[in-house]
Structure formats: C-alpha cells, structure tokens
Amino acid sequence: MRHMRIAVTLVDGVFDSGLSAVLDIFATANALSGTSRFEVVRLGASPEITSGQGARHPAKRFRGALGAFDHVLVTGFGASNADEVKQRLRDDDLKATVSWVVTQHAHKTPVHAACSGTWVLGAGGLLDGREATTSWWFADAFQAAFPRVRLDARYAVVRSGALTTAGAAFAHVDLALDVLRRESPSLASRVADHLVTESRPSQALYLVEHHARVDDPLVRAFEREVTASLSGSVDLPRIAKRLGTSLRSLQRKLTAVSGRSPLQFVRQLRLRRALALVQKGEHSIEEIAAQVGYQSAHTLRQLIRKELGTGVRELRGRRQR
The missing domain is CATH 3.40.50.880 (Class I glutamine amidotransferase (GATase) domain)
Structure with missing residues (x-):
C-alpha cells in the first residue's frame, strides 16, 4: 500500500x-x-x-x-x-x-x-x-x-x-x-x-420539504386548502375564489415566492405527503397513491424516482435500517 x-x-x-x-x-x-x-x-x-x-x-x-x-x-x-x-x-x-x-x-x-x-x-x-x-x-x-x-x-x-x-x-x-x-x-x-x-x-427528502415550505400568508392558505383535498381533484379556480383572489393573481404570487406554478406546487404537496406515508410504512404504495390523488401507483413511483433519484423500496429500506 x-x-x-x-x-x-x-x-x-x-x-x-x-x-x-x-x-x-x-x-x-x-x-x-x-x-x-x-x-x-x-x-x-x-x-x-x-x-x-x-x-x-x-x-x-x-x-x-x-x-x-x-x-x-x-x-x-x-x-x-x-x-x-x-x-x-x-x-x-x-x-x-x-x-x-x-x-x-x-x-x-x-x-x-x-x-x-x-x-x-x-x-x-x-x-x-x-x-x-x-x-x-x-x-x-x-x-x-x-x-x-x-x-x-x-x-x-x-x-x-x-x-x-x-x-x-x-x-x-x-x-x-x-x-x-x-x-x-x-x-x-x-x-x-x-x-x-x-x-x-440522497438529500432529496430534505429538498422536497424545503421547497414546499413558503412563508407567505396567501401561499400558506392555498397550501391548507390543497392539503385538505389531496385525495381528490384540486379545483384551482374554486380555491382561488375561496381565498378572495383570482387564479391569475394566485399564479403570479406562487411563481414569485416559490418559483412554481399552482400545478407544480400541488404536485410538490402531493409528493411531500406521499413520502411521509412511505416512510411511515403502514400503507401500500397503491393506497398511498390514492390518498394523495393519483389513480395509478405507477405514476407516483415515477414521480418519486424523478424527484428523488431513488425508488420506494430504497426509501422503505432506509426507514427500517
């Protein structure tokens, strides 16, 4: 040597x-x-x-x-x-x-x-x-x-x-x-x-949480509305109206403070919730997909792989070690 x-x-x-x-x-x-x-x-x-x-x-x-x-x-x-x-x-x-x-x-x-x-x-x-x-x-x-x-x-x-x-x-x-x-x-x-x-x-788990966390009153209110209905379709115009703003104004605010469109922000919230459930280990990936608004577990698996560079099995294995 x-x-x-x-x-x-x-x-x-x-x-x-x-x-x-x-x-x-x-x-x-x-x-x-x-x-x-x-x-x-x-x-x-x-x-x-x-x-x-x-x-x-x-x-x-x-x-x-x-x-x-x-x-x-x-x-x-x-x-x-x-x-x-x-x-x-x-x-x-x-x-x-x-x-x-x-x-x-x-x-x-x-x-x-x-x-x-x-x-x-x-x-x-x-x-x-x-x-x-x-x-x-x-x-x-x-x-x-x-x-x-x-x-x-x-x-x-x-x-x-x-x-x-x-x-x-x-x-x-x-x-x-x-x-x-x-x-x-x-x-x-x-x-x-x-x-x-x-x-x-991977540091991706921390990045997901970091990118979804935005300190703005309107964005926080939007996040609460979306989180309450993650398992179904998210009606963006309806949520914007409930928050007392227009969809265009909401989109401008989200883009300004988070760098994401409303749809991208919703996807980040779905991913954050899915990862919390994956790490908890009490539900199948099919059940988790349904809870966060995806009809297909395959779609959720692809999203996790794209955003984190790793798979569901690896995430579950990390939790168990």
Missing part, C-alpha cells in the same frame, strides 16, 4: 463535527489496516485555527506546505445562511484557501469539498461546467452565485472527474468515505462498519 498525503483545509469557524469526522475516518483506516498509510495534514492561512465551538487546531500555513498531496479536502465552516457564506468568502482566510485550492487543482491534485466548503470550489471557478452538489438548504443561492455549475442538490455526494462535492455538514462523513473508497473500497467498507455509519446517497 502506498503512503498517501491528504491535505485538509481549515478556516476559523470550521464545523467541528465535520472536521472530526474526516480526521477520525482516516485515523480509523490507519488503525484497521495496521499501517500509517494515510497522513492527514491540516492547513490554513494561520498557524492556529479556532473551530466554531472554540476548539483550537494547529495548522501548517498554506505557503509553507511542502511536498505533493494525493488529495485535498475542503471542510465546511459555520454559516446560518447563504449570505453569511458569501460574506465569509470576502475574508482573507477564505481568499487564501480559494487561491491555494485552485493552485492544487492546477497541479492535478484531486480536490473534494463538503457543505459550505463547496463554495470555495465555486468561487475558484473549479465547478464551472461540472456536475456538483452542495448543502440542500442553500442550493438555490449556490446556483444563483455560480450559474455555470450543473448543480443537483438531490445527491449527498457527486463526483466529477478529480473533483468531489458533498452536501450538508454531516456529509463530511460521506465525503471522507468516498475519498477512501477511491483508494480501497474494501477498507472504506470496513471503516464504515467499524464506525457504524452508512452512505446517505
């Missing part, structure tokens, strides 16, 4: 559990293989990095990093919304991280990032024209900031050549295991079993 050097970039506010997961996974890989095959080097713009929870981590400076690296992992940093991420990208430590990561990529080093760390790759232009994922809850803002990225936030991990992106904070686990899997699939499986963790291939 060849010796591997893995650079892990840190900035102030680094997400504690994400960083710890990365370090623990490679330490466990060394322990299980009985070697020191994976050398993890922490790098930053300063010699000491303070995590989001106040832990202090020694780090080698970017400009003093010696020798070649086999992989670079960009960890996420704490931010409550996309605006905070954008603000952090203006800080000197993030600018230094972007510059160093771009240089490493130019030297053909595989680069991987999770959560807010994916914005580092986006800011460096590394994801332009490539498939990628990011944390589901700021996916829309990420796409707006980097329109040339082929973003699909349904997935927890997306590989695109020598680049890998991963989703929300705990997807650091998936990212580190994916890097380990590139080198030794069997060892990655042993590490996952040893740490009692498993792959989370």
